Amino acid sequence: MTETLKISNLHVAVEGKPILSGVNLTIHRGEVHALMGPNGSGKSTLAGAIMGHPKLEITEGTIELDGRSILEWDTSERARAGVFMAFQRPMAIPGVKMADFLRHATTNVRYPSRKEGEQLIPMREFRKELREKMAQLRMDEEFARRYVNDGFSGGEMKRAEILQMAMLRPKFAVLDETDSGLDVDAVKLASQSIAEIGGAEMGILIITHHDRLLEHNVPDFTHVMLGGRIVETGGVELARELYTEGYDQVRARHPEDAAIEKEMTSIEKKVASGAA
Amino acid sequence: MSTAIASTGFSQEAFDAFLTTRDEPGWLIDMRRNAWRRFEELPMPSVRDEEWMRTDIRLFKLDRFGLPHSSPLDASPAHATEPHGVLAAGVEVGGRSTTLDGRLVVGELATKWAKQGVLFGSLDRMAAEHGDLLRPYFQRHVVDPFRDKFSALNAAGWSGGTLLYVPKGVRIEDPFHSLSVLGDGGIDFGKILVILDRDAEATVLTEVASLSANGGGLHCGSMELIVERGAGLRYVSLQNWGDEVWHFAHQKAHVASEGRLQWTIGALGSRLSKVNQHIAMTGPDAEVQVNGVMFTEGRQHLSYNTHQHHQAAYCKSDLLYKAALQDHSRTVWRGMIKVEKDAQRTDAYQRNDNLMLSRDARADSIPGLEIEADDVRCTHGSTSGRVDEQQLFYAMTRGYSRREAVRMIVTGFFQQVFDRITIEGVRNALSEAIGRRVRDIKEAVA
Structure with a gap:
């Protein structure tokens, strides 16, 4: 059986205000999905809902992993079940070294039933693997000794997110604007890196504005989100079209969703910066 | 003044009896008598005093305690359970001393340092044996005995205590370790005197603890650190009293020109602490770094007044205090940077960060500047907040489970202070002591 992340008729509200209103999306392991859409259409909220952000309220619908609902699972349980998210703006955790942070995270994700206080992956073994992955991503070894995202440049943060994904080896990964704030070369490197760390093994949902991130991760499906719903699904050519043409044609084809989008824009902005 | 039981409390008779047990020079007895008079005149501090308005000690009953015993400690059962400190575990020390209720249990000084004129051990004994050497340092009154009722009480009734004296130019790498232990309901009126003569260097690790984690008692202490010209002192003190101990202390350093002081404080224990930590830079080009970490729980109340006093030009002081608070606990930090008129080109910094792990905890953070020179760089900052939900x-x-995440974030919060501590063993010991508390974190609100 192919492993599947299935989102059905998902409705999500923040502080009582509806943001997503009936999202359907099925991702099989090994597939690449691109999720595009104008700012404020609900993309980041969908990412947050998949990870179980506590401020998001699921009012209707389901999210299933291999046929089991994960709605009652907290974020940690979802991560341990193999769901990952690369953050648009990762949090800094001052005083905690990247290597220590990741050793603990990697142990928990690889041994999902690990209880607090139980053994971590042996230091030597972990360091060796981390060094290999960092070399693969062309990251300086010094990186592992720095505090998590503390004082990182935009590019460093995004690479650190990809490094984490490489170490955690998720089944499903949501990349929330992993290309934003990066220059052309950095996006190219990120795109290559995702492919190199075994992106083909995962089910990937790439939230993006650019098609360059998709260069080495050619989407099997492209979805367009507008006003809290997925209004169109196509192949890789749709991603290219949206990148060059923008969203006006999509809005014209879906006037009702465009109207909702307009209303929601202000709310989503708040969510993107605060909650998800 | 009357007390229910003649042998306890702080009556004139009790004080006279205490003096007859002291085997020390007349000038010291005179100092004690002066301080005693002041002690009797001064009122108990109350919330009406500005410095005490956030620290209510109405539940503290001084008369439940009495003046310390000066007699040497008998071999007692408590002795058998002599606790070991955490700071010097596995470290080669230049000397060590342990006291129980202010009375000496162990005192040792490595021969090679003794040969170079270093003095280390019980201040009681040292004052009796080296009175002429120590007299000018005592009479400098680094801690003002008349400052308040507690400073007067310590000056009158101190007992036991620890002395480190390092002569001119002697540089000691191995740290000195002193541990003061309180039995349940015990009293400790310790006085710590550290003197580094010109160009001397030393590291001192002091820690205080109770025999039982929930023990009570009274500590009314003083600490005087004298860093002479060009000398360098690294001083660490870890306060780990039992949950019911009342802890009042005046701690003050004099740092002369080109002197260096790194002073690190860890505060974990006690029911209530009221500590004045005062650093006076008395000569130009002195450099001082102060690090403080606190972790409070239950109904603990820890109040720290810090004072960076720039009396001379070109000095640098840098203070960072961090506290994590659980349950109904409370911390008060009042920091003052005072720059005298002649202290031009002062570079002073103070910062206090508090991490609230409970909705019922409270942290008061009150930075202050008083600047009379016109060419200075003085900055301060303070933050108080909960563990960040987004983190x-x-x-x-x-x-990470939620609890693991909280513990990691709290550990990281303190790591930023530990990063400043240059003695590896101490950094590890302090982080271990804090780590034990962090592992006990029950939950954290956001």
Whole structure:
């Protein structure tokens, strides 16, 4: 059986205000999905809902992993079940070294039933693997000794997110604007890196504005989100079209969703910066 | 003044009896008598005093305690359970001393340092044996005995205590370790005197603890650190009293020109602490770094007044205090940077960060500046907040449970102070002591 992340008729509200209103999306392991859409259409909220952000309220619908609902699972349980998210703006955790942070995270994700206080992956073994992955991503070894995202440049943060994904080896990964704030070369490197760390093994949902991130991760499906719903699904050519043409044609084809989008824009902005 | 039982309390008779047990020079007895008079005149501090308005000690009953015993400690059962400190575990020390209720249990000084004129051990004994050497340092009154009722009481009734004296130019790498232990309901009126003569260097690790974690008692202490010209002192003190101990202390350093002081404080224990930590830079080009870490729980109340006093030009002081608070506990930090008119080109910094792990905890953070020179750089900052929800969410997307995430974030919060501590063994010991508390974190609100 192919492993599947299935989102059905998902409705999500923040502080009582509806943001997503009936999202359907099925991702099989090994597939690449691109999720595009104008700012404020609900993309980041969908990412947050998949990870179980506590401020998001699921009012209707389901999210299933291999046929089991994960709605009652907290974020940690979802991560341990193999769901990952690369953050648009990762949090800094001052005083905690990247290597220590990741050793603990990697142990928990690889041994999902690990209880607090139980053994971590042996230091030597972990360091060796981390060094290999960092070399693969062309990251300086010094990186592992720095505090998590503390004082990182935009590019460093995004690479650190990809490094984490490489170490955690998720089944499903949501990349929330992993290309934003990066220059052309950095996006190219990120795109290559995702492919190199075994992106083909995962089910990937790439939230993006650019098609360059998709260069080495050619989407099997492209979805367009507008006003809290997925209004169109196509192949890789749709991603290219949206990148060059923008969203006006999509809005014209879906006037009702465009109207909702307009209303929601202000709310989503708040969510993107605060909650998800 | 009357007390229910003649042999306890702080009556004139009790004080006279205490003096007859002291085997020390007349000038010291005179100092004690002066301080005693002041002690009797001064009122108990109350919330009406500005410095005490946030620290209510109405439940503290001084008369339940009495003046310390000066007699040497008998071999007693408590002795058998002599606790070991955490700071010097596995470290080669230049000397060590342990006291129980202010009375000496162990005192040792490595021969090679003794041969170079270093003095280390019980201040009681040292004052009796080296009175002429120590007299000018005592009479400098680094801690003002008349400052308040507690400073007067310590000056009158101190007993036991610890002395480190390092002569001119002697540089000691191995740290000195002193441990003061309180039995349940015990009293400790310790006085710590550290003197580094010109160009001397030393490291001192002091820690205080109770025999039992929930023990009570009274500590009314003083600490005087004298760093002479060009000398360098690294001083660490870890306060780990039992949950019911009342802890009042005046701690003050004099740092002369080109002197260096790194002073690190860890505060974990006691029911109530009221500590004045005062650093006076008395000569130009002195450099001082102060680090403080606190972790409070239950109904603990820890109040720290810090004072960076720039009396001379070109000095640098840098203070960082960090506290994590659980349950109904409370911390008060009042920091003052005072720059005298002649202290031009002062570079002073103070910062206090508090991490609230409970909705019922409270941290008061009151930075202050008083600047009379016109060419200075003085900055301060303070933050108080809960564990950040977004940080928690981020860590949980990496498979951390909520509690693991909280503990990691709290550990990181303190790591930023530990990073400043240059003595590896101490850094590890302090982080271990804090780590034990962090592992006990029950929950954390956001």
